[in-house]
Amino acid sequence: QRLEENVERFSPILVVLAEPVRLFLDEDVPRREGIDMFASALGKLRAFIKRSGVSVAAFTALSPEDVKRRRSVFINLLVGAADxxxxxxxxxxxxxxxxxxxxxxxxxxxxxxxxxxxxx
The missing domain is CATH 2.20.25 (N-terminal domain of TfIIb)
Known part of the structure; x- marks a missing residue:
């Protein structure tokens, strides 16, 4: 919601999201629930991008070990949703x-x- 408000307010052509995966990796949140929430957030983000026409770049500074372990599902979802x-x-x-x-x-x-x- 804040992203939408700021895009409306500032009218950028590019928005950069730093480490979007980290928001869903809280140890207090069950893994499956975090994955479901992340997939839902990506769907909403794609719909927003289509509506607003803004370009979004997301980056993560994960080591190969991180990708192989618990974050790989999140990265695969992010890459799958990306153009x-x-x-x-x-x-x-x-x-x-x-x-x-x-x-x-x-x-x-x-x-x-x-x-x-x-x-x-």
């Missing part, structure tokens, strides 16, 4: 973006580390 899935990796001074969905395109960008820290 595009981009994997971002940083190795040294190179940032690698791999479009996993809908196609396998790769872009590698090299930055001067000092420049990145000055402007981020």
């Amino acid at each position: 595009q899935h981009v994997r971002v990796e940083e190795k040294g001074k190179v940032v690698r973006l791999e479009w996993v969905k809908p196609s396998r395109h790769v872009l590698e960008v090299s930055f001067n580390r000092e420049f990145l820290y000055d402007y981020l």
Whole structure:
């Protein structure tokens, strides 16, 4: 609801959701209930995106171990609901973006580390 209110108020073209999966991983919430709530929230988010025309980018900084364990169901739901899935990796001074969905395109960008820290 707050997302809808803020989109209406500020009229952005892009909304970034940081770690949306974490909201549904509370240890006090049974796993199945968290999965059901997350799936429902994704359905509502997709409907909102369609109505408003805003683009939404969601990101998570999960390690491969996290994905293999309890969060994999949530990540699979998120990726399944997405129109595009981009994997971002940083190795040294190179940032690698791999479009996993809908196609396998790769872009590698090299930055001067000092420049990145000055402007981020």
